[in-house]
Amino acid sequence: MAMKILKSRLLELKEQEHKESLKELKGDYSQITWGMQIRSYVFHPYTMVKDHRTGAEVGNVNKVLDGDLDLFINEMLKKT
Numbered sequence: 001m002a003m004k005i006l007k008s009r010l011l012e013l014k015e016q017e018h019k020e021s022l023k024e025l026k027g028d029y030s031q032i033t034w035g036m037q038i039r040s041y042v043f044h045p046y047t048m049v050k051d052h053r054t055g056a057e058v059g060n061v062n063k064v065l066d067g068d069l070d071l072f073i074n075e076m077l078k079k080t
Contacts, residue, residue, distance in 0.1 A: 037052060038051065046059075053076065054078075054079055056071055
């Protein structure tokens with residue numbers, strides 16, 4: 001009987017440690033809701049991409065759409 005209790009307590013402790021490590025890996029997480037956009041893309045009358053998390057702006061939309069996200073990544077890294 002004592003072994004069962006000990007085993008269950010150890011299992012609970014291990015589960016708690018696992019949950020804490022997952023929480024640490026996830027970092028800050030906010031609920032994704034309407035209006036929580038990350039970037040805005042403007043195509044007309046001018047071209048611009050703005051990252052709302054960092055405030056970074058780029059005037060070349062096509063470059064961003066082709067995958068050049070370095071500016072946004074670097075700005076996010078500076079912010080954290």
